[in-house]
Amino acid sequence: MLLLHSFGWNFQAEDVFGDFLRTDLAEKSPYPLDRYEVLLEIARFSDGERDEAFVDYLRALFPTHPPDLIVTMISPAARFIQRHRQDLFPSTPVIFGALDARAIGDGALTANDTMVAVSIDQRAFIENILRTLPGTTTVAVVAGDAPIERFWVKELHRVIQPFENRINFIFLNELSFGDMLTRVAALPPRSAIYFGDLIVDAQGIPHRQEEVLSRLHAVANAPIFSQYDYQLGGGIVGGPLLSIHALSRKTAEVAARILAGASPGDIKTPPQKLGEPEFDWRELRRWGIQQADLPSDSTISFREPTLWEQYRWYILAAAAFSALQAILIVGLLLNRLRLRRAHDQLRTSEEGMSLAAIAAKLRFWVWDVPRDEVRASESDWSSGNWRSARPVHFDQFIDVVHPDDRASLHQAVRGALEGDGQYETEYRVMSPDSTVRWIAARGRVEFDQHGKPRQLRAISIDITERRRGEDEARDLNGRLITAHEDERARLAHALHDDVTQRLALLAIDAGRKEKGLGDPVAGRAMRSIRHDLVQLSEDVHALSYALHPAILEDLGLIEALKAECARFGAVEGIPTSFRVIKDVDEPTSPLSLCLYRVAQEALRNVARHSRASSVEVELRAVRGGLELAVRDNGVGFDPTRKQGRPSLGLAGMRQRLALIDGELLIDSAPGGGTSIVARAPLKRGDAP
Known part of the structure; x- marks a missing residue:
């Protein structure tokens, strides 16, 4: 799973949402999650201004396998994914989370997208200020100067038009943060402060949201109102707030449904609205706000308890102490009996487990x-x-x-x-x-x-008996392969030394008869017979070579591989190169035969399946052994995907290499060609 942040670590709303989301995803996901988080930090810039570097980074982060799900946080990350969806992960489902419902319309979503949005009602924030403080005449708006903040300041200008005839709005977004602190410390009477988001001030300096609120609270001479529930207790008065945890739970539930197989386009989540009003009792007291001026359904938090609320349990505990002593004594006696029984059961269980383990x-x-x-x-x-x-x-x-x-x-x-x-x-x-x-x-x-x-x-x-069985099966498999190779060699020698010789003699006799015939028709017939005998002799010779190449015994592994590559390129029409890297001495016959058969089978697979236009075969000496590599530029495949039926060719290569304590490595990807590498150690008797 890929989580894309619009900001760095300085935007508290996104940090809080991310913290909740990580916990909720771990709880609700049907699968264990391998989570990647990338801080795009593009919200500080105009759309597209810094995209190229982040696109390159995400490609490098997922070079072969795209993520199974992408969750974006806040609208800049959502728009980034929409701009580069086809370049990055066109088939990966995307959840556009924690953004205003107006940021991405339903018409811009594909069948592979869904949105978990919020409805940010700025009018409700202004109305909450006027309802809580009916005599307010001035509202100072603290906001930043990042592109996303300029968008919300513009939206706020539109929202406050009905209030401008009775409220003086002071916008501080074109000031540095230091100048903002100076202004909020000297506001006129009957003022209030609306704190939106301050990510970057007018001087381009980024700020952490919790630090901004703390410093504002320390110097402000008017009550502060804001929009997120996690800020309650940090210096704001309160009101209808946006619940970040509720938003993260919705997002995690949608993610779990998609990971379980649901189509993103079928999931429609209504935008989350502001919650019921909630206020900080300490801020109400500080600014002299009466509870009667609050909405009737308001919740008051952080109320200091009365003496009875603080110590009532101590009082009740003292009154019930005598009765509790009697209950404890009875409970201890009963617990002692239960412990004794449990100890006896545990001892019996341990004895039974010990007997079972021994058996x-x-x-x-x-x-x-x-x-x-x-x-x-x-x-x-x-x-x-x-x-x-x-x-x-x-x-x-x-x-x-x-x-x-x-x-x-x-x-x-x-x-x-x-x-x-x-x-x-x-x-x-x-x-x-x-x-x-x-x-x-x-x-x-x-x-x-x-x-x-x-x-x-x-x-x-x-597991001694199992290992013995495996060793016996391996030994039997080795004997079968050896017997198979011996029989192939015997047949190859018989075809080469007997059948091809006799066919050659027949061809020579046919040639002589052809010259001695005076009849042109009979001569042409004899010529055709001679041609067929020569062709049959060549076919038998090729069959003998396929069964057991004599060049492997006569000239060694390197020459045999070179000849096989040349033969394969000529027969299949696929350019095939062969090279030897470093000095490779001739190994013993078993190792040579094993590597030669692996090369043959790998080349056969190229001809059958790869649709390649070129093949490279390399033989190199590695520390303590030899390495044979066959690489093509064909269509490739997914080695981790279970095939319809097992590959006998790959199984045969692995069996041959296992007999000499070698290993077979396969590296392939759809559209990326295939590389088959056989590594075999040099043992006593092999070339040093």
């Missing part, structure tokens, strides 16, 4: 990280048989681990402690009789409030 060859253990103490259930595959009543240090606990696996085990534990807390690994242990057993372990790290690892809880299980 299933499971082992539960907990590592207290700060104290370096491990408590574990007993296990019949460990040499120590540690019990939970006998804590040991972690290094002692893993003494039974095979020496070759201790480094990887430490790495897995370190990754869990320093990462996301998930622990998973497989390793070998040595039993007292020197028997090697395979163990799989999974667990989770619990962190304290400071993010420090507190303890690691894990469970281990004996």
Whole structure:
């Protein structure tokens, strides 16, 4: 999910909305969210003035996979997305949130858009001032000079026209903030202050909203009115206010519906209006505003409690203390009985769990990280048989681990402690009789409030039989592949050494017969037979090469790959280049054959599926092994997407590489071509 802010961190309304939205999204989303937040800070500038840099940044932030949902905050970010929708994320649903309903009309929304808007009624704010302070003759308007603020100042000029015959409006948006403070400190009697938004003053200096309100409140000689509910308690008198939390909940509910599969165009959310009047009791007292002058449905907050309200619970507690003592005594006795029963049940449960763990060859253990103490259930595959009543240090606990696996085990534990807390690994242990057993372990790290690892809880299980089965299956698969290659080689030699030779002799005999025939018709027939014999000989030779290329045994891997690339380019009509990077010595036959077959299968896939116009094949020496890469510029595919049926070609390549402890890497994207890389280690007997 991508959250786009119109401002930096200096606009409190957007900050508060963002804080609430993050919490509400985590609560209401049907899926775990990977959230990105970008501060566009374009509200300080005219539309389009700084777009190019932000467009480039968002493209770099999502180079391959666009976000699943975009939520914009305030109208500048919404207009930015509308201007660049086709350039950035044309298919991603967008929620235009926390903006005035007039900023984007319904006609400008596509079927992939929806809007969670507000109805900012500036007339209601002015009427609230006059209703709360009926004798008001002057209203000072504190606002900034950013483009969005100039828009609202212009709107306010239109709204106040009916009031100008009895109210003197003083607009301070063309002043610096320092000059604004001077003016609000010297307002005439019977004045009020309407605080809109002050993001950037007339000198172009940005300000944080909470600091602006605090400094205004400190020097103002008239009551301050504003528009957001979170400002109540920060210096404003109050009135009908816009609830930012209610707005964030609506936005999160719409986001959850879209993430669950709803179409954005089908979601219509009416604009949120101002809430019921709410006032700060302390500001009412400061400015002598009577509660009788407030609307009847008003809520008064921050009222100082009376003596009874402050201490009534202490009084009631003292009066009920004797009765409470009796209740506590009875409760303690009953609780003691329950604890005793619970202790007995827990002991029975632990004994049953211990028996079950032993039967299933499971082992539960907990590592207290700060104290370096491990408590574990007993296990019949460990040499120590540690019990939970006998804590040991972690290094002692893993003494039974095979020496070759201790480094990887430490790495897995370190990754869990320093990462996301998930622990998973497989390793070998040595039993007292020197028997090697395979163990799989999974667990989770619990962190304290400071993010420090507190303890690691894990469970281990004996998987020796499974590993044996996997090794046997791998060995059988290797024997099958070897037998298959041997049979292909035998057939290739038979075709090359026997059938092609005999066909060649027949072709020579046909040529001789052709010259000895005096009849032109018979000569043409014999010539056709000779031509067919030559063609058949070439086809048999090609079949022999396909079954087992003799060049691989005669000239080695490099020459065989070069010949295969040339043959593929000639047959398929796709330009195919081959190059060797660094000095590559000839490896042993098994490794050469494996890499050659991988290259063959990769090229076959290019011909079948890629619709490529060029192919590059590279062979390079890497540290401790060889790397073969086959890259095309074709249509590509999504490797993470489940195919209709499994690819036998890819499975065959992986099986061949697994037999020599190699790996196959696939890098592809729709429209971005495909890169298949085979890495294989050099072992004893291979070239250094």
